[in-house]
């Protein structure tokens with residue numbers, strides 16, 4: 001029944017809908033098509049046909065877990081060579097998904113979060129030390145670069161007791177460079193005909209192999225260090241025992257058996273999970289923080305309100321406690337609104353569990369799938385109003401949220417395979433934004449216009465900010 005779904009007008013034989021489309025910005029191109037073609041449309045490239053969905057009604061239908069499930073396809077499937085059957089890339093039928101999900105769940109409990117809080121603060125201190133130096137020397141700061149330093153150190157410290165030393169390096173850690181290469185390669189694989197990929201992307205493919213090898217090496221070293229430390233009776237990591245469970249993600253993976261089956265993760269699967277968490281646990285949060293800082297710098301009135309709340313809730317405490325972070329309601333709205341406009345993991349795929357009809361109009365066979373185009377779902381004028389493109393955190397006031405239809409805000413995906421790190425990301429991001437607003441005034445660089453780079457995830461390209469220390473800050 002594909003013929004009833006609209007597609008771009010100028011379709012070429014063999015090549016498909018490539019006219020006017022850019023290899024670098026497939027997501028932003030899809031958003032452009034969405035505006036022309038409506039809440040369900042298809043794009044074809046090199047013989048592959050993808051269906052995109054974004055309207056509130058169809059989006060809610062795809063969120064029905066009884067009829068639809070996560071589909072591992074496109075960009076996600078292209079990450080299988082590096083992430084294997086790790087949580088993010090596992091097929092629904094792979095037994096390691098449920099096993100790892102259950103073993104790792106305590107690592108994301110409230111207690112566990114409270115235990116990570118202290119380490120998150122330590123990492124944030126390293127960021128402010130770096131930004132204080134920028135203030136002193138009158139230079140601007142590289143927002144995506146520094147947010148990536150922060151989020152990588154945070155997941156590495158809290159999850160694995162590892163220190164990448166990102167703040168002590170002038171260039172990104174080689175793990176980050178390799179990861180960015182692998183994400184970019186996974187995206188590029190979608191832009192060439194699959195049978196020709198080995199030729200067309202030969203050099204890129206060789207680099208990708210090297211990138212994956214570096215990623216695996218990094219992870220194997222990290223796991224080995226923990227095993228050795230443990231055998232020697234040492235814990236070999238910072239921050240345990242502060243509160244919470246006192247066990248980090250790696251401890252859970254190495255030491256915990258499944259509560260019912262008694263099964264354990266294999267060493268190969270542990271490697272896949274560590275890669276998954278190091279990548280999924282920092283890249284998207286870094287983007288979310290970067291977009292939020294962009295909007296805060298652009299909207300001094302919003303920043304002033306959020307800052308006033310930080311001053312009120314945190315007072316002069318040098319180190320805000322765990323409980324004090326969730327109280328920053330304004331900052332939470334700024335984050336939500338940034339993730340509405342730029343959900344940094346900008347699409348997720350859903351497949352039919354059995355033959356069904358989408359939205360009462362589009363028949364789907366078992367296994368057929370569609371991509372939910374989150375940025376458009378989040379900009380649907382019928383849901384968000386005629387000013388849907390405008391940044392306005394008040395959209396996330398409780399009353400406004402209640403009045404919107406369900407399943408229209410999905411930056412963390414949906415259902416059983418939704419993001420396991422949501423609370424982790426939101427706590428980390430709110431804490432850091434609170435600390436930064438309390439300490440600095442943010443000013444955009446003259447003439448900066450938002451450009452968004454895509455490497456499966458979204459990031460504001462080249463964003464730099466001027467900082468001033470606040471006079472009232474400690």
Ligand code: HEM
Pocket residue numbers: 070076087088089101155276277280281282284285288343344345347348349411412413414416417418419420421422424425
């Ligand atoms: C899954 C977004 C932060 C770990 C997902 C999915 C989305 C998402 C959309 C579902 C993908 C799909 O359906 O194919 C985000 C965003 C984040 C964020 C926007 C930050 C703002 C994190 C963090 C962690 C994490 C901090 C780990 C500490 C994961 C994992 C999955 C996942 C392991 C796979 C879950 C499963 O299938 O069982 N994330 N994420 N994410 N995320 Fe996140």
